[in-house]
Amino acid sequence: MTIDDAILTKGVKALDGVAENEGGDVAVIRVTGAWVGLLSDWLDREGIEARSLRAALARWASEENVPVPVWRQMLVEARALVPNRVAPELAIGSGVSPGHVGVLGYLVLAADTLGEAMLAYQRYETLFYGTRLAEVELLGREAEIRWPPAEQELGQQADGVAIAALVTFLRRQLDESPPPSGISFMGSVSDAAAETYEAFFDCPIRWQDSHVRVRFPVEYLAIPMPRRDPALRAVLDRQAQALLRALPASSAVERQLQQVLLRLLAEGEPTLVRAADAMHMSARTLQRKLGSHGLSWQQWLDRSREQLARQYLDDVSLSLTDVALLLGFSEQSAFTRAFRRWTGCSPGRVRRAGAGALRPDSP
Known part of the structure; x- marks a missing residue:
């Protein structure tokens, strides 16, 4: 057969x-x-x-x-x-x-x-x-x-x-x-x-x-997961590098926030209150720490998502729907609107041109 x-x-x-x-x-x-x-x-x-x-x-x-x-x-x-x-x-x-x-x-x-x-x-x-x-x-x-x-x-x-x-x-x-x-x-x-x-x-x-x-x-x-796989470590390293680009010169607190963000994105609920709860501090305290970098929660979230999106768009095995899910969006259209707001480009156009080539879309 x-x-x-x-x-x-x-x-x-x-x-x-x-x-x-x-x-x-x-x-x-x-x-x-x-x-x-x-x-x-x-x-x-x-x-x-x-x-x-x-x-x-x-x-x-x-x-x-x-x-x-x-x-x-x-x-x-x-x-x-x-x-x-x-x-x-x-x-x-x-x-x-x-x-x-x-x-x-x-x-x-x-x-x-x-x-x-x-x-x-x-x-x-x-x-x-x-x-x-x-x-x-x-x-x-x-x-x-x-x-x-x-x-x-x-x-x-x-x-x-x-x-x-x-x-x-x-x-x-x-x-x-x-x-x-x-x-x-x-x-x-x-x-x-x-x-x-x-x-x-x-x-x-x-x-x-x-x-x-x-x-x-x-x-x-x-039971803890030991993370032995070298390819896994490479993925995690790329995620960490993307988040560092979103918030350079970060302290231990900001690095903890970066790890919390990845978990919140995985859960699809990346909010200030949930992040503060995960870090055992008030939302006001977390916002003040971000403010020391001249950022609001939404600005830092957008910047982090943009950096992660550039990484994910480089991986042609991921569809745009996959990328949207990895970034905590419930649907691809919401990701596309956000990405265009961040960069002036659609994610599809950036992928076709190469994720490093970010130019505003033509009218």
Whole structure:
């Protein structure tokens, strides 16, 4: 079975639906081109040639949006290459690296604790799936992150890849990483595959649930994230440099404010009151400290967002909607208006010209 024109047509129509409903409530999902690299890397590790499948993977690797039907079909083809292998989707997912999930992976790893990482994933999931699906909830002594049914289901193989990647991602970052307390899937597998799943995740697995779920004991949420990945450190360094340009000659207090700002942007609520609360001071005191630099809160916020925007616009893997979300805007149009106010240019024009070339738009 191959990825035929019918599959591609269905996938393109699904993505058209995303574009028409951008900012709405329709949960039509996709994956990114970087994600299909999981499958290419698995083929390399297994020493499998698979010319037809590799051609399809190469076709989609550079795309921002990979339709769900295309991703499902590629997994079907991969499974057919190893007919005697039990649950190969787990091996595929276990090859995950930050590069496979792009900036989402770096933003998750940049969190201070496992609990903050879960919330960062929820906030930025739209960078990966094109819509926000994950729900995070405390349930007694457990914390749960779950994904409800969507208009286009990924299917059990794709869900298996995704959760294997998520758990592997955390295992590689944490010393003596504790296993989840439980995982649920909406689909089902053979008895042999079910045993493989339990051995891989080292926890009980529930099948045919209403949601895909991953649960951790609540005390795990305080586990610090060590930030080992060198590419992550590069991202954080660029963010720090951008914020230093917004407020040069900064003191320890201003550097603390810069870190607070990144968290507030991640939460989508960068207000003076929230920043002051996070720094354990009054809003008036924080405003006075900014005033010593000749800046109001709004002026400093705009300057910081502008510097971060220039950095993000240099990364062509980020769409303008992605950049807007990273800067704490709820929609791309609000970011575009703000960026034009800061620079006199539209972000699209700056990206086309190169983020260093800031010239006012022509009338």
